[in-house]
Amino acid sequence: MERLSTDALASFAVFAAHLNFTRAAEKLHISQPALHTKIRKLADDLGRPLYLRRGRTLVLTPDGERLARFARELDDRMAAFLAGLDGSARPRVPALAAGEGAYLHLLGPAIRRLHATTGVRLVNGDRTRVLAAVRSGAADVGVAVLDVLPGDLAATPLATFPQVLSMPADHPLAARPSLTLADLAGTELIVPPPHGPHRAFLERTLRAAEIPWTVAVEASGWPLILHLVALGAGLAVVNGCVPAPAGLVHREITDLPAVAYHTVHHPDRSSEPAVTALLAALAAVRA
Known part of the structure; x- marks a missing residue:
């Protein structure tokens, strides 16, 4: 294997965000069989599975999460390069993942602050999906109730409630x-x-x-x-x-x-603007 198809990588990033072939194919404006073929070819090229099925749900494997994160980073770099060529470069809007309860009762002030400054893209899901979004790069920072801290992510206490x-x-x-x-x-x-x-x-x-x-x-x-x-x-x-x-x-x-909310992000992304902007806004929640 000398190279991976950038088109297939971009398609896999969209699939990883939805974990649903129907929605991802619609987003990409291609057929489901075409999307299946792209992802199967990626898995064959890498020699390892990228997702698996748990009941009715599709989940990324650890290798799939790593590939999705790489694909998103590559897409961001390409977008920044092309925008720089025509002078329209803008900072990437950070993405925050959290569950319904956090959005409804905890994160409102932080989201208003983000919309007034950097902007923010919101990802909604349960704890499993929040962690998967951070691991795959679909979200820069996640907020979730954690009783066991993930060993591969940086976790910081945010708020505690009885x-x-x-x-x-x-x-x-x-x-x-x-x-x-x-x-x-x-x-x-x-x-x-x-x-x-x-x-x-x-x-x-x-x-x-x-x-x-x-x-x-x-x-x-x-x-x-x-x-x-x-x-x-x-x-x-x-x-x-x-x-x-x-x-x-x-x-x-x-x-x-007590119920303990934490922020989570990739340790190697701590200094990235999208991550620091989100963490700064969420720091007000701790205060």
């Missing part, structure tokens, strides 16, 4: 200033669908504490979960950064660990 029980203001437990896991015995809880990190944590923790409970409703996203609490469908354990809507109250569960 875990709280959300309930109607007239619920008997609302009269207490704080709660323990024992207070949840016999409750019907509104929880995320199975296999998500929050659901898995709750099930593991309540089982270890021998606290009996039942699933009232399975729902995705804090807004819908809190809406269902307000409708009387059950109670919910939520992140303490989420404000209580009118008619609900939140009480800290003191024997649950």
Whole structure:
């Protein structure tokens, strides 16, 4: 192998951003079979798989993440070179990846500041997708709740919040200033669908504490979960950064660990303008 096709690399960068052949092919204005062929040829040239399937989801392999990051960096350099030729060079807009809860309840001031200065491109996804976006170069910086720090990324604490029980203001437990896991015995809880990190944590923790409970409703996203609490469908354990809507109250569960948000980025990109701009804006969140 003497060279890799720059066209195939550019196509792989788009595929890595979507991890969906249909959407990536539409973005590239080519057919799905053509995109499959480009990526299969890249994998054959490199002699290693670039992605794999987990259930219905496609994920990049570590080599795929490295290649996607290289492809994005190459594309950025090419764009900067061509812009410089005609005098239209502009700094690249930094990309931030985070989940729904962080965007809704934590990062608003930082995003407004970025839009007023450098601009910002936003990537939305769960923790797994946030980390994958940073590793593949789809995002310059990610924000995620981490209980285990990734060994290949630079992680910095951003904000910490207690875990709280959300309930109607007239619920008997609302009269207490704080709660323990024992207070949840016999409750019907509104929880995320199975296999998500929050659901898995709750099930593991309540089982270890021998606290009996039942699933009232399975729902995705804090807004819908809190809406269902307000409708009387059950109670919910939520992140303490989420404000209580009118008619609900939140009480800290003191024997649950705090939720710790971190920023993550590649250590070898710490001095890049896109990374430093994002970290500077996010520093206000820590303050």
